[in-house]
Amino acid sequence: MADSPSSQKISDLSEEEIIRLFSGSSIPRGAMGIGDDCAASEGPGGLERLISTDLLVEDVHFRLDSINAEDLGHKALAVNISDIAAMGGTSDGYFLSLALPGMVSINWLQRFRNGLTDLAQKYDIPLLGGDTTRSESHIMISVTIMGIVNPDSLKLRSMAEPGDRICVTGPLGDSVAGLKILSHPHKYQSLSDNHRKKLIQRHCKPDPAVYEGKWLGQQDEVHAMIDISDGLLSDVRHIAEQSDCKIEIALDRLPLTPAFEAFCSIEGTDKQARELAAVGGEDYQLLFSVAESHISDLKDQFREKFGKPLYDIGKVTKREPRIVTLWDGSPVEVNEQKFKHFS
Ligand SMILES: Nc1ncnc2c1ncn2[C@@H]1O[C@H](COP(=O)(O)OP(=O)(O)O)[C@@H](O)[C@H]1O
Numbered sequence: 262m263a264d265s266p267s268s269q270k271i272s273d274l275s276e277e278e279i280i281r282l283f284s285g286s287s288i289p290r291g292a293m294g295i296g297d298d299c300a301a302s303e304g305p306g307g308l309e310r311l312i313s314t315d316l317l318v319e320d321v322h323f324r325l326d327s328i329n330a331e332d333l334g335h336k337a338l339a340v341n342i343s344d345i346a347a348m349g350g351t352s353d354g355y356f357l358s359l360a361l362p363g364m365v366s367i368n369w370l371q372r373f374r375n376g377l378t379d380l381a382q383k384y385d386i387p388l389l390g391g392d393t394t395r396s397e398s399h400i401m402i403s404v405t406i407m408g409i410v411n412p413d414s415l416k417l418r419s420m421a422e423p424g425d426r427i428c429v430t431g432p433l434g435d436s437v438a439g440l441k442i443l444s445h446p447h448k449y450q451s452l453s454d455n456h457r458k459k460l461i462q463r464h465c466k467p468d469p470a471v472y473e474g475k476w477l478g479q480q481d482e483v484h485a486m487i488d489i490s491d492g493l494l495s496d497v498r499h500i501a502e503q504s505d506c507k508i509e510i511a512l513d514r515l516p517l518t519p520a521f522e523a524f525c526s527i528e529g530t531d532k533q534a535r536e537l538a539a540v541g542g543e544d545y546q547l548l549f550s551v552a553e554s555h556i557s558d559l560k561d562q563f564r565e566k567f568g569k570p571l572y573d574i575g576k577v578t579k580r581e582p583r584i585v586t587l588w589d590g591s592p593v594e595v596n597e598q599k600f601k602h603f604s
Pocket residue numbers: 280283284294295296297298299300314315344490491
């Protein structure tokens with residue numbers, strides 16, 4: 262892009278357009294840079310080294326009156342662990358960078374640390390370093406994570422093939438419902454405490470699909486994989502574009518929890534519920550493509566290993582990078598009012 266006049270602001274650009282400003286540098290042969298959940302390069306003992314980073318900013322990714330310190334610590338690491346899982350890898354170290362306003366209480370920071378380190382210990386991921394600085398106003402948390410993966414298990418967004426089925430590892434929409442409850446508590450007063458708690462928990466304390474990602478990575482018939490951070494349709498589009506394939510998603514097959522259905526019944530139709538599940542972000546389920554001939558075996562083995570089902574929600578067709586949403590087999594438009602950082 263040529264240099265723009267100084268009157269143009271980055272709010273005129275999409276996140277993708279901003280990333281494109283920084284892309285295009287040459288990287289070593291065999292390595293992989295911008296464009297997937299992690300960068301990958303040759304690592305120790307013939308393994309691939311994976312690296313990824315994500316930034317959480319107060320009032321963009323979280324509000325201090327909506328998430329407690331422990332959950333925020335957990336979430337900051339969980340979203341990064343999820344990126345390693347989406348490549349079929351195993352996390353083996355992380356860095357933590359913090360920008361903190363001076364008025365943050367020591368107690369808050371200790372509880373943030375507890376949430377973070379509990380999750381790190383659960384998956385045996387050591388903290389290797391980071392950076393700490395003062396911020397004039399907002400809290401910013403950046404985690405950089407490293408992982409390893411056997412080259413044969415590496416799953417990229419570009420690996421889907423026509424004829425594959427599209428699957429997800431769990432229900433969608435709970436996180437966006439949790440966020441809406443936190444943002445407008447009075448609107449959802451009729452929801453039971455149990456449902457409300459579940460949805461808020463799924464928003465504030467996402468559970469990365471660590472073992473599922475590693476196992477799916479080891480399955481040769483699983484082709485492309487990504488984690489759902491931006492929202493199902495947005496992340497399906499990443500696979501469609503990078504694999505140069507058309508992908509059909511059957512909205513009526515999206516897995517929903519009883520809590521999410523109860524939430525949606527307060528103000529919408531069944532179709533609106535599925536639209537929300539298709540665009541709401543931060544689910545951190547894994548989305549992958551698998552050869553159709555293998556899907557039945559894969560579902561059986563997955564259920565045996567993890568005690569829960571895989572959900573088959575669509576298919577990959579011809580080489581034409583776009584997505585189509587279906588309702589009862591017929592194409593329907595979805596209003597994609599997805600979360601946008603800029604324009
Ligand atoms: N400022 C940046 N400079 C270089 N690469 C970036 C920048 N921001 C994002 N990327 C890269 O662009 C790709 C897409 O980013 P993103 O959508 O944030 O991925 P994810 O959902 O996995 O976090 C990733 O490969 C990421 O590393």
